Amino acid sequence: MKKKCLRVSFLLLLILTMLRIPAHAATIPYFTYSTDKSSVARGELIKLQINAGQVADTAAGFRMRVRYNTDTLSFVRTETSSQIKSGTMVTNSTSNPICSVYVCNVDQGFAPLLSGNIISFVFQVKDHASAGGTVINAHIDEVCNYAAKQLDVDIEENLTVAVEPPEEVPSDEACLSLLEPYSGVLTPEFSPDVYQYRMRVDYPVESVEFYARAEEGGSVKINRKSLFNPGTDTPIVTTVTSADKSNQVQYVVLVSRSERPAAAAGLASKPPLPGGQTAAAGKSGSTHTELTGKETAAGKSGGEQNFSADEHGKEPEQAAQTAARTDVNPGYGERNIYIIGNQMPVYLVGMLIAALCIMLGIVLCFYLKIKPKS
Structure with missing residues (x-):
């Protein structure tokens, strides 16, 4: 039994050694692209960022081309990290695509290590740019190491940036687009340019309400809905304030409530x-x-x-x-x-009776006091 267990263990070990599980190391890209914002408003700046990965055979030179929509963006400048020494990169900013060529400083005897954000292309969104997505194309090729050996690196990518619609400026217009009573008829018919109206209602109507809508995002306030007594006129004032709060107008409806009939x-x-x-x-x-x-x-x-x-x-x-x-x-x-004549008010009769009772009481008091003892 012991020998049998040893044989099984040996077979398992042999099978495990014969199996080969391939392990692939993650490949680090030489370059990647990103933008500092996913959306941008008119007049704002946006950066296309060039990021270098830490690889063993670092790039000593390369060519960078950036293509963009000139109707939406305008090129402003390039920004480089301290790894890109002064004079090692030349940019032609007047062309589209923009072309930049980098060659490291050969006096050091080696290519400096490149990692992280090494170059940024700065753009500005134009004031008249249309809302929606705009594409920036980034392409790096002609990459070589310090020994001038051409590396198999050719990376191109399209990056889309959303241009936000412009913010609406509040309107300074104060005007009604609609003024309509829930019951009744305005005279004359409503017009945004007419500010005085009349309306007649029957005497049982004690209140009236209006539906009012302002133009250009303005606000509306109606001062009252209850009416005065029958036979009188009630002014109902609708005040319209512009969206930017700078202007106000008033629409006045004079509601005439009919008199109460004699039969009623x-x-x-x-x-x-x-x-x-x-x-x-x-x-x-x-x-x-x-x-x-x-x-x-x-x-x-x-x-x-x-x-x-x-x-x-x-x-x-x-x-x-x-x-x-x-x-x-x-x-x-x-x-x-x-x-009514020949009638005495009730309260006078009561007062006379009360006075009579008082006098009678006084007389009785005096009578009882002076009455001789028997």
Whole structure:
């Protein structure tokens, strides 16, 4: 059994040694490209960055070409890191593509190590550039090492940069594009250049509302929606403020509320008169008077008067004579005030009774005090 286990272990070891698992080391590129921004606004700067990788056989010279859209971008300058010594790179910026040639300083006896961001091509977005993506083409070739050996390096890439749409400048226009009542009709018909309107509504309408929309992002404010009493006009003011807050205009709608009809006025209650009587206004200013010993009420038009006997059996003729002694003083609108003659106010009667009781009490006090003992 022990020998069998050893054989199995030997076979497994042999199989593992025969298997070859290839391992590929990650290839480090000589150069890569990037931009410092993914989107840019008009007038802003954007950089195309050339990045070098740390490789064993570093590049001692190369040619760099950059192509761009001249309708969108304008070339500003190149920026180099300290690894690119002064005088080792020459750039032709007047052409498109821009062409730059780098040759290291041969006096050192070796090519300096290049890594990270070594060159940046700076562009500016033009003021009239169209919104959307613009492409920058980057291409490096003709790469050689310090021994002047041509390296198999040819890297080209298109980089897209988004040009943002211009910011909208707030408008200074203060104007309505629409003013429409939820119910009713404006006179005249709405126009942005007309600022005064009229509108009529029936007397039951107590409030009106409007739909208003401003031009160019302006704001709208309506001062009220409730109406004054029937028979009056209510000015409703719509104030429009421009988007930049610099200007204001006002649209005024004068809402006329019709008067309450006489048939709808009804009978209005009146305050009680002395002696338990009540006066009420009649229709259209006419007077209908009914005396029952308890109340006086306003009646029908034409000034006619109807009388009935009171609860004590007073004849209509006697009631008419009593009414003839009544002075009528019409008030404002539909309210009348009646002063009934030959009647003492209730509060005076109460005061007289109270005074009588007091006097009677005083007399009793004196009488009891001076009464002789029996």
